[in-house]
Amino acid sequence: MVLRILAAGEPLPLDKIGFSEKNHENFLSVITQPYGIIFVCGPTGSGKTTTLHSALGYINTDDRKIWTAEDPVEISQDGLRQVQVKPKIGFTFAQAMRSFLRLDPDVFMVGEMRDEETTSIGIEASLTGHLVLSTLHTNSAPESITRLLDMGMDPFNFADAVLAILAQRLVRTLCKDCKREYHPSQKEYDDLVREYGHREFAEKVRKPYAHDMVLYKPAGCDACNYTGYRGRMGIHELLMGTDDMKRLIQRKASMDDIREQAITKDGMTTLKQDGIEKVLQGYTDILQVRKVCIK
DSSP: OOOOOOOOSSOOOGGGSOOOHHHHHHHHHHHTSSSEEEEEEOSTTSSHHHHHHHHHHHHOOTTOOEEEEESSOOSOOTTEEEEEOBGGGTBOHHHHHHHHHTTOOSEEEESOOOSHHHHHHHHHHHHTTOEEEEEEOOSSHHHHHHHHHHTTOOHHHHHHHEEEEEEEEEEEEEOTTTOEEEOOOHHHHHHHHHHHOHHHIIIIIOOOOOTTOOEEEOOOOGGGTTSSEEEEEEEEEEEEOOHHHHHHHHTTOOHHHHHHIIIIISOOOOHHHHHHHHHHTTSSOHHHHHHHOOO
16 A cells, blocks of 8 residues: 655745755746746656645735646645646646636646647747746656657747746755764765766866865664654756747757756756755765766
């Protein structure tokens, strides 16, 4: 038997889900826009719904009408108008979105965009003055763009609509009560730099190897049931819909070109890079980062 326990109550505040300072600022800048579309992508159980509800909680004010279509409704918030889809009776995500558009919403969140019809309605809605938030099951932010274009989206409409695509994973965090300091070897440091990328590490992290350098490893105590880990946090990859990125989408550029634009020119931090930064900050260890992401 698999038992899924969902924590009831208020959604997590956006500053408590593990965003780096830069990603936090960029994400706030897009969720406060009057219209456009924002995707959060990742595998099942990577915290996508939690992040979306945290975003809705941030913009949930008395003068803003917010509708959500979910399957199922996992988190409830006062002030939101939430409905659960039921495909067996024909009430799909696409049908829910058509209904929403007749109700003059400011913002709506759709549990998942898994087909061409739902995605097309979402993009059209974002171009007609609505802020649309949704999830996708893709591995990375650049992959999401090529996936949506392969799904048959009009590249010009999609380029106009997209505000940002956030890829995320959840990593286990070291127990605060028993995590143990240690001095990493030169080889361990070199491995971290290699996995991060030598050039990007020199530009973004700028943390040279030193004899007083400290990392942390799990130990085990009563509080964490002797596992060494307690709690989880998000690692993120936020692709912004910059003007240059929109031009690449319009041209149906390859994923490699989109990825290069996002990382080199727009300054995107990849999932693994964000995870390594959290290792250097003492929140987790590299083993947990490697478990949840490849690049």
